[in-house]
Amino acid sequence: MRFVTPFTFSALAAEPTRTSLFDGPEPSPHTMLGQRADLIIVAPATARLLAAYGAGLSDDLLTATLLMATCPILVCPAMHTEMWEHPATQANVATLRGRGVTVLEPDVGHLAGGDEGAGRLPDPASIVAAATVLAKRVCDLLGRRVVVSAGGTREPIDPVRFIGNRSSGKQGHAIADELALRGAQVDLVTTASRPPAVGVHVTRVETAAEMEQAVLDLAEGADAVVMAAAVADFRPKAVAFNKIKKDGAPPEVVLETTPDILAALGRQKPPGQVLVGFAAETTDLLANARGKLERKNLDLIVANDVSAPGVGFDHDTNAVTLLASDGTVLKLDLRTKRAVARAVVDAVVARLAD
Secondary structure (H helix, E strand, O other): OOOOOHHHHHHHHOOOOOOOOOOOOOOOHHHHHHHHOOOEEEEEEOHHHHHHHHHOOOOOHHHHHHHHOOOOEEEEEOOOHHHHHOHHHHHHHHHHHHOOOEEOOOEEEEOHHHOEEEEEOOOHHHHHHHHHHHHHOOOOOOOOEEEEEEOEOOEEEEOOEEEOOOOOOHHHHHHHHHHHHOOOEEEEEEOOOOOOOOOEEEEEOOOHHHHHHHHHHHHOOOOEEEEOOEOOOEEEOOOOOOOOOOOOOOOOOOEEEOOOHHHHHHHOOOOOOEEEEEEEEOOOHHHHHHHHHHHOOOOEEEEEEOOOOOOOOOOOEEEEEEEEOOOOEEEEEEEEHHHHHHHHHHHHHHHHHO
């Protein structure tokens, strides 16, 4: 209200703007608003709002209304990067998602004071798209079951050391959350500890062998499989029973190849199932991705150059190219991983419809 007066909002909305628990005509405005709402959108949602809502505080009209509401709630955070990435804010976001609140990831771009980074209010079109799905309760994946893998596997050398990669699981978890939002029954096989969206069934694994068993078991009868996990290509041939001591010469670690889960899925893919792979490359991105698409009998492959700034492992952003078996190519410039997830799920939905 320091920037825009309530009168302006009233004029634009053609109905009175409510700002207080006590100054309106109703004796209990939050009760009326919360019970009647079909959808609540909080945009922008500040760090303070996320903290208050997560803690269940009700010291103003907005938080009191949110606690009254049983309808879908869409929260659109906007704040400086440091505030968004603060552990307290991330914990509050995880809490809200765990309660079924849809939290739209903030965009990356210009912020107040001339800064730039993650924390910009999501694009209005993205907010409208998410709100449309929630408000209409029309889910284009209702009745579909999708298996998603996420995270990087850890292949043990001894009880305390492992061979692994930089994958955080953020992109795979974003895809699982987007699928659940759109009505799918989601089975997520992950090495990451990130909390998933409500309704996502999680199987936690650590090694490539554990992921292979879980994914192949779940893939049978699934409408789609999205292999976003970064599965290690190699593992130690022999694992030491006890911790290897530093005394003396360093040990020689002999490696062997891990199972190719994606290739196995491609070989056993039933008619009508959509199979999506990922290709994290540092050179010859499109050529390597096309080769993988063809060799492993995929319908789609999501390729990214992980050597580029802000792309790939452990970032909140990604820039990818989607290649399809029918020759379609879609390039997505740098954006949040949730925005990438929406594009990937859109592509899956289109192929399931075909």
